[in-house]
Amino acid sequence: MNKRPEDQPQTTPSNRTPQPAQTNNQEKPEPSQKPVASPDKDSGSISRVKKNKGSSNGGSSAKAAASTQSTPFDVNSLSEKEIESLRRSLKRYVKGKPTRRFNPVSAPAMILQGFTQFVKIICLLLAAAIFLTGGIGIGTVFGYVATTKPLPADLLKSGTQTSYVYDIKGDIMAKFTGAENIDRVYIPYNTVRDTYIDDAFIAIEDERFETNIGIDPKRILSAVVSALANSGEATHGGSTITQQTVKLITGDDQRSAQRKVQEWYKAVMLNQQLTKWEIMELYLNLVPMANSYVGIETASRAYFGKSASELTLPECAYLAGVPKSPSTYNPWTESGRRNGMRRQRIVLNKMYEIGKISLAEYRDALETELVFKKDTTPSAATQINSYFTEYAVSMAIKDMQERNDYSEELARQIITGGGVKIYTTMEPHVQEALDQTFQKQELFAADFSRVVNMPELPEAGMAVINNKTGAIAGMQGGYGDKQSNLVLNRATDIQRQPGSVTKPINVYAPAMEMYKVTGATILDDKKVFLDPENPEEPYPKNAYYPQYRGKMTLRNALKISNNVPAAEVMLMIGVDSSKYFMQKVGIDRTDDSASIAMAMGGYETGMSPLEIASAFTVFPTGGLYTPHYSYTKVVDSQGNILLENNPSYEQVYRPGVAYMMTKVMEETVKGKTSNFPYEGSAAGYGMLTNAVGETIATSGKTGTTDEDVDKWFCAFTPYYTGAVWYGFDNRIKKQSVIGPDNEGAKRIWFDAMRVIHAGEPPANWTQPADIVELKICIHSGKLASYSCGSGNAVSEYFEKNSPLTPQSVCPIHGGRPITPFGAAKTTPVVTESTTTGAQTSPTSASENPPSNGVQPPTTIATGPDQVVPSEQQLPAEPTNQPVEGQPIMPSTEPLP
Ligand SMILES: [Zn+2]
Incomplete structure (x- = not known):
């Protein structure tokens, strides 16, 4: 970072001694040529003045100075113009003060200097802290200081380096150079050095900025005094620009004594680590400027339609007034503008008072009318980032912020302008398949003429997770080409009702895990009244089949996705258990009060395709879940790892449960497989095949919400799990999916996943050793x-080992069993008496199914059977731990 070379003290000795008559004349600024009484109303004149500010030794001003030279030094004989010149000269001398850097000072001197300064600071901090808290010990203050997190000085200096985003193969997906960052334009201090913006901020926020030690004891003292005079409430803050910068870096704005002491300490440290102008640069780029604009360049473009480097004095004074209360001085509102003009005058006055501007400049600025206009030229951001890039970058910013206690703005600047490398988990062949699928109009509207006149066109979002790593392999947030940055990402940002798609993860698998059901459990699809709000109204009803279908196995209930059986199983496990298992797969709806409606996917807070896809990975991984992630690491320009993501698996379900559920979900993509007279809800698509027609096992679940507003399909293979939401954004009015587009989510899923799996070997599920196949x-x-x-x-x-494994022959038809007795283990480790579900075991449930007299769901959660399962309740401990973070690998055995 350059200091201001032209602001360095001139070498003429007289410049430092009070004989400024000659030297000040050489620095006489141009405005002195103009009669003060008739300021040029054209704001351009201010602009011209500003341009000379940084180059005061220009020939023209020297010439101008010559004409006003006076010989003997006599203050009384000086004209007003000369006094102004004198003032400016002195100011420049002060301003040119070398900034404090660590390097040039010798080590012992530095330590000594640092130590004495440290002692001073500690004394000051202690005094202030004692006041603030009504008495705390010195040990406490040292404790506060010792626990202060250091500021990332190196990263702070790198606001304009190019950051790169890579895919999983190491190819560049996108790059960011601060300027391409939407609504956040980072500028180096040099860019605005010749404007008055720094002077304006210094005048109004921190007049001793150039000389203080990062904190301003005088200011703190006066804040303390004013607090004493006002029974504890200080009338003004004691924050220097350096302290404010610390706050903007850390995002901390709490008023505890500890935070205050740490903020002071950090400010002093920052003042040691960076030059004054590096601090000013950070401040100018991080300062909030109303309307969620951040930084002076962004604000300048938004309010004055120009780059900050072209700001005039009155404009600088206006902008410097905004951060004190951005909403009060918001120039886009009538009152805000009025308040802002009032504050602008205060800023100008202060600038004049402390010698930042001449009287002429001051008067000229007061008379200049501000012209507010928005920059309508297209932003510098011509690069449209993909949904994946945007998502990965936003996650890196979020993690940077959360893991380091940085402010969002600082994290954003480090990630998008700090010269970092972001290694994402995007798999190019997966992403390309999604990109192509989302270009196909026929997948979004089977008959485009039917949707073209609708208020909105159908949309979709899809996320694909790699089962081996739990990482996001690809995503698409909307139909067609992405038109601009930061548009709605329907893969990650929507919260739509999931409908039946959640049944495997919130009802059936939890019930299997709790030894309540198996795929063979008989459930009764009949008229029930389970809505406590409307006890006269049959609830739930079925989406796919309006009629009731009577008794059927759990497998067949899931196959046609009817609702009563799901509600029935929800009653067996209880809503709290359902929430527990959802939370275990990354969907925390603990505070959701939707109760039994959850069985049908009716939540207060909906879900995104990414959440659903990630949750379903628990099945192809043998019951293991790891939270999804979009990047593996972020490294800085020196190669230091700033952020890292590794899969962290937790066993949510027994491997056997994951397998049983997976096999049941295969039914979704199958047609008729028995005397049960219905096809699966995704039949017609079938199992995936690779490019040479070999089968890749496929299991999944469809979902539909009331009135066909949302269509879901989530399905997985041994390789990947993908979830699709399809429907309308409903920004204008609620719109149902029509006719053949009911298949929208499935069409999109199969179109993309077929391409994604084209090059994969055939694969089937790996059957765990404790699983037995029986004919039932x-x-x-x-x-x-x-x-x-x-x-x-x-x-x-x-x-x-399960007590639910059938041991007896069909009581309806009788006879000799096809599978001989004893094929399954006959001595289960769990007996009926130790199984919590004994009273409502599936068998008895099917024999005495819940009917009209079923207990209302409100009482369900309090019953002994409905608590979250503890280890004591679960007969088997999970033993199948992943090897080196790898879940169960897909079998490459071809299907029989
Ligand atoms: Zn039978």
Whole structure:
């Protein structure tokens, strides 16, 4: 960072001694040529004045000075113009004071100097802290200082370096150079050095900025005195520009004694680490400027339609007044502008008072009318960032902020302008497939003529997770080409009702984990009245099939996605357990009061495709969940790792449960597989195949919300999990999906996932050792006999050790079981008496299904069966831990 070379003290000795008559004349600024009484109303004149500010030794001013030279030094004989020149000369002398840098000072001297200064500071901090808290010990103050997090001095200096975003192969996806950052334009101090913006801020915020030690004891003292006089409430703050910069860096604005002491300490340290002008640069770039604009360049463009480097004195004075209370001085409101003009005069007055401007400049500025106009030229940001890039960058900013206690603005500047490298998890072949899919109009509207006149066109969002790593492999936030930056990302930012798509993760898998159900559990789809608000009204109803379908296995209930069985199972496990398991897969709706409606995906707060996809990865990974992430690391220009993401797996479900659920969810993409007369809700698409037609196992779940407002499909293979939301943004009015577009989410999912898997080997699920495959009868859920008939006998998967694994033959048809007794383990480790679900075991549930007399859901959560399962309640401990962070690998065995 350059100091102001032209502001350095002139070498003429007389410049430092009070004989300024000659030297001041050489520095006489141009405005002195103009008669003060007739200021040029054209703001351009101020502009011209400003341009000479930094180059005071220019020939013209020297010449001008010659004409007003006077010989003997006599203050009384000086003209007003000469006094102004004198004032400016002195000011420049002060301003040119070398900034404090660590380097040039010898080490012992530095330590000594640092030590004495430290002692002084500690004394000051102690005095002030004692006052603030009504008495705390010196140890406490030292404690506060010792626990102060250091500021990232190196990163702070790098506001305009190019940052790069890479895909998983190491190819550049995007680059950022501060200026391309939307609504945040970082400028080096040099850019505005020749304007009055720094002078204006110094005058109004911190008049001793150039000489203080980062904090201003005088200011603090006067704040303390004013607080004493006002029974504890200081009438003004004691914050220097350096302290304000610290606040802007850390985002801290708490008023505890500890924070205050730490802020002081940090300000003093910052003053040691950076030059005054580096601090000013940070301040000018971080300062809030109303209307959520941040930084002086952004504000200048927004309010005056020009770059900050072209700001005139009156404009600088206006802007410097804004940060004190951005909403009060917001120039876009009538009252804000009036307040702002009033404050502008105060700023100008102060600038004149402390010698930052001449009387002529002061008067000229007062007479200049401010012209507010917005910059209508296109922003410097021509680069449209992809949804993935935007998301990964926003996550890096968020993590930078949270993990380091930085302010959002600072984190943003480090990530997008700090010369960092962001290594994302984007897999190019996945992303390209999504990009192509989201260009296909026919996937979004089977008959475009039917939607073209709608207020909005159908939209979609899709997220794909790599099951091996839990990382986001690709995403698409909307149909067609992305038109600008920071538009709605429907993969990550929407919160739509999930409908039935959540049934596997909020009802069925939790119930399997709690030994309440298996795929063979018989559930009764019949008229029930489970809405306590409307006890006369049948609830829930079915979305796909308006009629009730009677008794069926859990597998078949999920296959056609009807609602009563899901509600029935929700009653078995309780809403709290459901929330517990959702929270375990990254969807925390603990405070959601939706109750039984959750079984049908009716939440107060909806979900994004990313959340749903990530939650479903728990199945192909054998019950393991790791939170999703979009980048693996962020490193600075020196190669230091600033941020890092590694998968951190937690066993949410037993591997057997994950497998059983996965096998049940295969039913969704299948047609008729038995005497059960319905097709899966995603039949017609089927299992994925690779480019040569080999099968890649596919399991999933559809979802639809009331009136066909939202369409969901989430499905996974051994390789990837993808979730799609399809519908209308509903910004204008609520719009239902029409006709064949009910398939929208599935069409999009299959179109993209087929391409994504084209090059993968065939794959099937790996069956855990404790899983046994049995033939059961779809009418009883018990072991199928030869009397059941082949159309009623189907394969189902059970845990050998589970008390729910069928041990008896079908009571409806009787006869000899197809699978011999003893195929499953006959001595379960859990007996009925130790299973919490004994009273509502699936068998009894199917024999005595809940009917009209079923307890209202409000009482469910308090029942003994509905508490979140503890370790004591769960018979088996998870043992299948991942090896070196790798979940179960997809089997490459071809399907039989
Ligand atoms: Zn049978």
